Amino acid sequence: MGEDRYESETAYPAAESSGDNCQSLYYDGEVPKSSDLYVFETITTFPYSMMAFCTNRCVDNLECLAVDICDSNGEKSCRLVRFLKLNLTTTDSSKTCRRYKVDKRCGYGRHYDEILKECKPLYVCDFETITEPSCFLEESQNDRFNWNRYSGRTGSTSTGPSGAKVGKYYKYIEASSPRVLGDNAKLVSNRVFKDETYCLSMYYNMYGQTTGTLKIQTRTGNDTAVTHWKKSDGQGTKWHSIELYLPLNDNTEIIIEAIRGSNFYSDIAVDYIVLWPIACP
Ligand SMILES: [Ca+2]
Ligand SMILES: [Ca+2]
Structure with missing residues (x-):
């Protein structure tokens, strides 16, 4: 019908x-x-x-x-x-x-700017492929460990997502040994942004009794990083979503940081992170 x-x-x-x-x-x-x-x-x-x-x-x-x-x-x-x-x-x-x-036929990972009348990159990290040209984030070397790109359920029970939010792959921090309380893993931006309004949207999963902290920061030049969003403790088995206004310019770095909690029930996952060149809803 x-x-x-x-x-x-x-x-x-x-x-x-x-x-x-x-x-x-x-x-x-x-x-x-x-x-x-x-x-x-x-x-x-x-x-x-x-x-x-x-x-x-x-x-x-x-x-x-x-x-x-x-x-x-x-x-x-x-x-x-x-x-x-x-x-x-x-x-x-x-x-x-x-x-x-x-x-607008801009192709995957691009967005038509109706004002400028041109295709612009739509920054997307979906983690479906190891090399992902649209992704604006990479592993930081200035932290304790790296995020895992993964599909399906994480190795430990009672923590981590049962699968990706979008597609097959996502990234997460594996909280099992040798990780200890306070160990952090960062994804940092690898692009130069325009001095424009941006909105970051992201799915995250924070399932586990001893889940630590996930936060989104920006740092301009050598200034102290500014925290724009932060979530701590277990948030249930589901994926959640956020949208966040980020003030960016050509000297701003985006930092997504996960910090391991007190025990291994602390896997934190992210998927389908998009940086939109428009204001948040
Ligand atoms: Ca994905
Ligand atoms: Ca790292």
Whole structure:
């Protein structure tokens, strides 16, 4: 039923002026109607052409990464979405929206800047490949040990994630011997950033009775590092997400640091770390 209902969208003619705009979105699949998406505008009044209407409000909007066309009980709405969250697929067609992503053909790991009208790097660390050109973080040598790139459940019971949040691989600190209380591992940025607004989004998992601390810092030049976010102790088995405003310039380094707690139940994992060249929601 869900599929058929939406087929009729093509019957709504795009407005004359928006024909080209509609071409810049492509159908990406179904997503749940209710979710923790960052919807920054929802339009419930159904205009003569929902698709064209929504598209017009999305194109030339730096924040708009997708338009969702939703339909429940014959009532249509659309929502403009930024910060696309992952793992949204659902099999319940009564609770889905059709997602149209903005298609600027910048290629993987790049983002179209609607203001500058150019493709810019979208910094992504997904850890799916050992060499990851889009990743802006690397292992620090200025700490006690390195993060592990890993897939599946970590070696110790009752600590660590059961698998990656996105894809197959993630990075984590292995808290077992020889690690001791206070041992730290840092991921540090290896790029020069522009003096612009950035938002860092990240999934993290801090499962374990004796979990230590995970923090996100920036350091400008030789200044003391500034802590922007910090979490300590066990946070349950689930992956959590954060979005964090980071003030960056061409002299700023990003530091993601995990610190081992009092016992080996202290695996800390991260996945799908993205640095967005736009403001946080
Ligand atoms: Ca991953
Ligand atoms: Ca290290």
